[in-house]
Amino acid sequence: MSASLDPITLEIQWQRLVTIADEMDNATIRASFSTIVGESHDFGCVIMDHSGAAIAQAQLSPPQFCTMLPITTKHLLRRFPVETLCEGDVLVTNDPWLGSTHLPDYNLVTPMFRDGKVVAFLGTVAHVSDVGGHLGDLEAYDVFMEGIRVLPAKFYKAGEPNHELIEIIEANCRVPENVLGDLRAIVGTHRMAIKQLAEFMDDYGLADLAELSAAIQDRSEAALRRAISDLPDGVYRHEVTGDGYLTPFTLKVAITISGSEMHFDFAGSSPQQWDAAINAAFNMTYATAVYPIKCMLVPHVPNNDGLVRPLTVVAPEGSIVNCTFPAPVKARAKVMKHIPPLVFGALASLLPQEAIAAAGGIFPFHMNGDDPRFGRFNVHVLPHGGMGAMSNADGHPPVAYPHNSTVTPAEITELRSPVLMLSKRLLRDSGGPGRRRGGLGVEYVLKCVAHKPITLTIRPDLLRNPAPGLFDGMPGAPGAVFLNGQRLERFVPISFHPGDVCVLQIPGGGGYGPPREREPELVRADVANGFVSPEAARDIYGLEL
Numbered sequence: 001m002s003a004s005l006d007p008i009t010l011e012i013q014w015q016r017l018v019t020i021a022d023e024m025d026n027a028t029i030r031a032s033f034s035t036i037v038g039e040s041h042d043f044g045c046v047i048m049d050h051s052g053a054a055i056a057q058a059q060l061s062p063p064q065f066c067t068m069l070p071i072t073t074k075h076l077l078r079r080f081p082v083e084t085l086c087e088g089d090v091l092v093t094n095d096p097w098l099g100s101t102h103l104p105d106y107n108l109v110t111p112m113f114r115d116g117k118v119v120a121f122l123g124t125v126a127h128v129s130d131v132g133g134h135l136g137d138l139e140a141y142d143v144f145m146e147g148i149r150v151l152p153a154k155f156y157k158a159g160e161p162n163h164e165l166i167e168i169i170e171a172n173c174r175v176p177e178n179v180l181g182d183l184r185a186i187v188g189t190h191r192m193a194i195k196q197l198a199e200f201m202d203d204y205g206l207a208d209l210a211e212l213s214a215a216i217q218d219r220s221e222a223a224l225r226r227a228i229s230d231l232p233d234g235v236y237r238h239e240v241t242g243d244g245y246l247t248p249f250t251l252k253v254a255i256t257i258s259g260s261e262m263h264f265d266f267a268g269s270s271p272q273q274w275d276a277a278i279n280a281a282f283n284m285t286y287a288t289a290v291y292p293i294k295c296m297l298v299p300h301v302p303n304n305d306g307l308v309r310p311l312t313v314v315a316p317e318g319s320i321v322n323c324t325f326p327a328p329v330k331a332r333a334k335v336m337k338h339i340p341p342l343v344f345g346a347l348a349s350l351l352p353q354e355a356i357a358a359a360g361g362i363f364p365f366h367m368n369g370d371d372p373r374f375g376r377f378n379v380h381v382l383p384h385g386g387m388g389a390m391s392n393a394d395g396h397p398p399v400a401y402p403h404n405s406t407v408t409p410a411e412i413t414e415l416r417s418p419v420l421m422l423s424k425r426l427l428r429d430s431g432g433p434g435r436r437r438g439g440l441g442v443e444y445v446l447k448c449v450a451h452k453p454i455t456l457t458i459r460p461d462l463l464r465n466p467a468p469g470l471f472d473g474m475p476g477a478p479g480a481v482f483l484n485g486q487r488l489e490r491f492v493p494i495s496f497h498p499g500d501v502c503v504l505q506i507p508g509g510g511g512y513g514p515p516r517e518r519e520p521e522l523v524r525a526d527v528a529n530g531f532v533s534p535e536a537a538r539d540i541y542g543l544e545l
Contacts, residue, residue, distance in 0.1 A: 360385015
């Protein structure tokens with residue numbers, strides 16, 4: 001651990017790095033072209049040191065992205081060693097087994113030079129609007145059906161665009177102006193961050209960031225090791241069952257605590273599936289497994305690579321949490337979403353105050369087509385279900401988890417596509433009953449007002465296996481999708497005709513503790529607010545109104 005940086009100086013410099021990452025985040029939103037980046041916030045920004053280790057991330061960035069990006073950077077540097085890089089180079093890949101585990105996530109990494117030496121890397125992971133392939137999310141037989149795969153390459157060379165690569169990307173997506181606009185905007189945010197990092201280093205007379213990086217990572221590692229050491233050694237197990245798509249799957253984990261270290265073993269989890277694009281490559285499993293540990297044990301330490309040093313993760317090759325090439329992976333979030341409740345469930349007996357019941361999941365949909373009023377459009381919306389409850393708090397109403405995206409506003413959806421949002425409302429009785437109630441789910445009602453059919457793609461979850469509760473808390477309500485009144489079971493791209501109405505009912509979160517232990521005044525307030533029906537208050541909570 002670095003002894004030359006006193007705690008006050010370290011905190012000031014560390015927070016300034018976080019602020020620069022936040023500026024990257026803000027600039028990405030302002031310069032973006034697509035709804036998936038600018039409105040849904042499906043991207044993450046991270047500052048890394050000269051070795052590619054993360055030292056700061058934007059505070060609104062998805063934690064999984066910023067844990068995976070240093071791994072991706074090291075893959076990129078094996079293809080392009082540091083000594084071969086030039087000022088103005090920008091490295092890129094969207095390979096699911098090197099990057100953020102599905103093709104829409106482009107990883108861009110820019111080296112920062114100072115006095116002719118690389119002193120840092122700026123990185124962004126962003127979900128772009130389109131990568132070609134078929135328009136569905138769920139039904140694919142291999143990754144080749146899902147779009148273009150860019151192996152490690154230079155997006156910019158010495159400050160100049162790599163026109164050959166850009167032409168390949170442009171020729172293989174439906175909305176190239178959105179995709180390339182977002183990627184070029186990200187390059188601009190990296191240049192801005194390099195200028196701000198240079199000013200920061202000038203202010204403190206720093207030739208490089210090595211000492212500051214070591215202090216940030218060493219102290220973060222020490223804080224997590226202390227917290228793990230306070231837990232009793234042992235092996236803690238849990239398993240969950242997810243809908244999958246055509247076939248359900250099971251995830252299993254054994255968490256071994258030994259001294260100041262924690263080891264995750266996913267042995268026994270279901271094998272990868274070849275008839276549904278729900279497989280998770282290892283990077284996603286790793287990043288999503290370590291995330292709840294930071295939340296439970298060191299929630300106030302900003303994310304950086306020091307927090308993963310005491311943690312190791314293994315998963316059987318060929319399993320649904322460590323799939324092998326060329327397995328289909330586009331909808332890997334349907335597996336990823338179940339990893340936090342798997343980890344919380346395993347450690348709930350040790351950390352009952354910190355554990356969170358399962359959430360209502362992510363329920364993405366997007367509209368694609370061509371319309372004389374909107375041109376060629378591809379508009380994404382990323383709604384989530386209700387949060388799971390905790391020992392001391394009801395679950396939040398619909399909120400992003402374990403991702404950190406936002407919901408495209410109805411006004412933007414209607415401005416960018418021929419789809420009206422007829423209503424959006426919380427669903428009564430959808431939050432899992434418990435001493436602390438799960439967060440409510442939400443219903444969207446969409447109407448097509450196009451002049452000709454467009455394509456509507458929906459990726460639902462928790463239709464058959466709703467979010468479970470903890471400590472005798474009950475599950476949240478399951479999800480459902482209806483097209484013109486008919487319940488849908490298969491989710492190939494939908495031909496959305498003028499006048500068609502689609503209803504999406506997004507699940508609620510699980511409850512925490514026995515429902516009969518909920519305070520009567522809270523049940524009365526839930527009924528008054530429309531969260532719980534009088535019938536549920538009587539039958540489940542035991543309160544006659």
